[in-house]
Amino acid sequence: MNIKTRLKIMLFLQYFVWGSWLVTLGAYMMKTLNFSGAEVGMVYSSKGIAAILMPGIIGIIADKYIPANRLYMICHIICAGSLFYAATVTDSTLMFWIMLINAMAFMPTIALSNSISYSSLSQYQLDSVANFPSIRVFGTVGFIIAMWSISLLKFELSSMQLYIAGSCSLLLALYSLTLPHIAVNKKAISSSWVSKLGLDALVLFKKTIMAVFFLFAMLLGAVLQITNTFGSHSYMILLVTRYFKIV
Numbered sequence: 587m588n589i590k591t592r593l594k595i596m597l598f599l600q601y602f603v604w605g606s607w608l609v610t611l612g613a614y615m616m617k618t619l620n621f622s623g624a625e626v627g628m629v630y631s632s633k634g635i636a637a638i639l640m641p642g643i644i645g646i647i648a649d650k651y652i653p654a655n656r657l658y659m660i661c662h663i664i665c666a667g668s669l670f671y672a673a674t675v676t677d678s679t680l681m682f683w684i685m686l687i688n689a690m691a692f693m694p695t696i697a698l699s700n701s702i703s704y705s706s707l708s709q710y711q712l713d714s715v716a717n718f719p720s721i722r723v724f725g726t727v728g729f730i731i732a733m734w735s736i737s738l739l740k741f742e743l744s745s746m747q748l749y750i751a752g753s754c755s756l757l758l759a760l761y762s763l764t765l766p767h768i769a770v771n772k773k774a775i776s777s778s779w780v781s782k783l784g785l786d787a788l789v790l791f792k793k794t795i796m797a798v799f800f801l802f803a804m805l806l807g808a809v810l811q812i813t814n815t816f817g818s819h820s821y822m823i824l825l826v827t828r829y830f831k832i833v
Contacts, residue, residue: 589710589766593703593721596765598728599758600699603665604692605732606751610742615681618743625678629685634808636689644694648701654768658698662759664691669752673745692755699725706766 615621615629644661648654668688675681703721707714732751741747790796 589706589712590717590721592765593706594724596702596758596761597699597722597725599754599761600695600728601725602728602732603662603751603755603758605729606736606754607669607747609733610736610747614743614745614747615678618745619676619678619681621678621681629678629682632682632686632689633693636686636693640690641694641697645697645701648698648768649771651770653770654698654701654705655762655765658695658702658765659759659762661691661695661698662755662762664688665695666752666756666759669748669755673748673752702765702768705768709766 612626612630615626616623621629644657648657652660665688668684668691672681672684672688675684700722703718704714707717732754736742736747736750739746741750791800
């Protein structure tokens with residue numbers, strides 16, 4: 587199996603995990619667990635918290651200390667365990683903490699999967715600019731198929747969506763063992779704590795284009811959380827039909 591096909595499988599599974607629960611979990615918590623809107627929002631806020639904190643930290647570790655492919659495996663093992671446990675939770679506060687653990691492990695894997703792809707393509711002397719887009723699109727395909735699967739199986743209001751996501755995450759952790767080894771950059775290790783913590787990267791914000799990009803990325807991320815939280819198609823259809831008094 588060539589490296590491009592192997593990477594396509596990795597990205598397909600990466601986003602299949604997310605698509606299995608991201609859009610439908612809100613409906614499950616509100617309709618099945620009877621969480622309030624504020625409680626559902628609290629659970630989903632765990633993704634935002636983790637997205638701010640963890641990718642940078644895990645990126646430093648992957649770059650300087652632990653190979654990205656091994657760190658990727660560790661993160662998905664944690665994801666699998668937290669998703670399996672979340673499927674049994676009925677308390678909103680506990681659900682927040684469990685999904686926070688999940689988010690702290692999962693959010694960095696999005697960047698790690700990209701890093702693994704670029705490094706692997708480089709190892710096989712393939713142009714990442716030319717080849718990565720056709721590989722990355724399989725992540726989107728995986729996300730869509732996951733949502734379709736949950737809908738067709740009628741698991742939108744069931745904890746089965748979390749079991750499916752957890753199983754897929756565990757499968758991906760095992761699959762990552764077959765991916766090419768990604769060497770750490772030992773030369774990047776400096777005696778400076780600023781460098782060790784990755785804070786020297788903040789100099790990028792001196793560039794106007796980076797500052798503007800960061801601002802709009804933050805705003806887009808905030809809006810995206812609304813669609814993620816209440817994006818279940820059945821739930822949205824219910825809201826629309828009630829709004830227009832169709833039913």
